[in-house]
Amino acid sequence: MIKFFRKIRQNLIMENQTSKYLKYAIGEIILVVIGILIALQINNWNENQKAKQLEANFFDNVLIELKKDQLKLNYYKNFHTKRIEYLDTLLTYVRNPNKTMGIDKFGMYVEPLFYASDPTNYNITFESAKSLGTFNNFKEKELLKDLSQYYTDFTLIEKSFSSISRFIENQFEPIMYTLPENYINKNTGNLVINEGSVQEFYNKVASIKDYRGITADYEKILKTPKLENYLIGDMGRTFGAISIISTRQHMLNQLLKN
Template structure:
């Protein structure tokens, strides 16, 4: 094809047809420009297609992360709802001296309070794409903004859980350490909600026979104002965590629906 155009140019020059040559040269330039524009258009189309595929793949993976987040939030909600139930039960006995729990029930209701939830956030897909600058070619800026807000708000969950853990370590554990743990049996951990299986721990503790014949005066701790103050403080912190969890559950549900709707 190049030889063909070169041959035409040479013939026009040799025949001294400058007018026709200029027209031909202009036409050739126009053809070259059109070719370049077509090539650019094809290249842009390919780049847009790749960007769209990358964006679709990103949101598909984010959707999987959000589903894992949702399952984790359901666990957090159950964990903290049960914690409030246990705190409520203990506070009921604290404020009613005519009621007696018995050492076994006391052990079953105080033991879950030693445990706290570990905040986990599934944000690898988002953070990886963010660090690689992948978002620059994405069109769904509003969804990215909502996702960014969702992941940055995870610090609220971390702070709420940390507040409970800190309160347990500085207030509850020192109080309970004044009481011998002879109340622990195989059934002590039955009310414990934890991601790890702790059943073997309580079986092991119960298997080590205690020959001391200790008199465990749990009522002394149960009736102390310090215990009441702790239960109320823990309940307040737990309600705060539950509120943060509920708000995040609403956010993840909204994000999932929007991603599914747009795809």
């Protein structure tokens, strides 16, 4: 094609047809400009298609992670709801000394309180895209803003769960250290809610026979004012955690609708 145009130019020059040559030259320039514009349009279209596909892939991956988060939040909600039940049961016996609990029941309701929940944030896709500056070409700005707020608010979950963990370590465990742990048996962990199995631990402890004849005076623990203070403090923190979890669940449901 280039040789064809060159031959035309040469013929016009040789024939001394200046006016026709100028018209031809202008026409050639116009064709070149049109070609460049078409190429730019094609390139822009390709870039837009790539950007659309990148954005679609981003939201597909975010959706997968949000659904993981949904399952995790359901677990957190169940974990802390059960914790309230155990705290309520123990507080009932603490405040009613005429009720006899029995060491086995005491052990089953006390053991779950040693466990706290560790928060997990499924935000890898969002943070990776954010660090790479990928959001600049995205169209769904409002949705990105909502996602950013959702992930930022995860710190509320972390602080709430951390508060419960510290309270267990600083207040609950010191109270329980005064009680010999020979009350633990293979059934003690039946009410424990944990993502990993803990039954092997309780089976192992129960398999080691205790020949000392020490009696675990759990009633003395129930009468300790510190235990009542702990149960109420833990209950308050757990209700707070449930409130934060519920708020996050609501935010998540709104995101999933979008």
